Amino acid sequence: MLLKVTTVMKQGVLVIRPEGEFDVCGANEFRGVVDRELDETGAKHILLNLQGVDFIDSSGLGVILGRYKRITQLGGKMLAVHLEPNVQRIFELAGLMKILTVHKSEEQALELL
Secondary structure, X not given: OOOEEEEEEEOOEEEEEEEEEEOHHHHHHHHHHHHHHHHHHOOOEEEEXXXXXXXXXXXXXXXXXXXXXXXXXXXXXXXXXXXXXXXXXXXXXXXXXXXXXXXXXXXXXXXXX
16 A cells, blocks of 8 residues: 555644555655645644554655654654554664654644644
């Protein structure tokens, strides 16, 4: 299944909801959509809802890290919600859990921004 990426602005935060396999093909789609949305909206924070992602590889991790670097250079934050257990394990192994704050829901994460 290809990665489908939907976005919405909530309270000035770019909420990104990828769905499907976050592999090399999905990473390219994710990068294009997110970069375009960041340019168009001027969002200062990213909320990554990974509820629809059950697989991620190094390409997916790399593109998430790239967006993290971009948003933090602007003084913003990247938060994550709804990590599936196997995706969370990969995040832990890759060290992403040390730089991303993970919350239980979009509402909880938005309250903290």
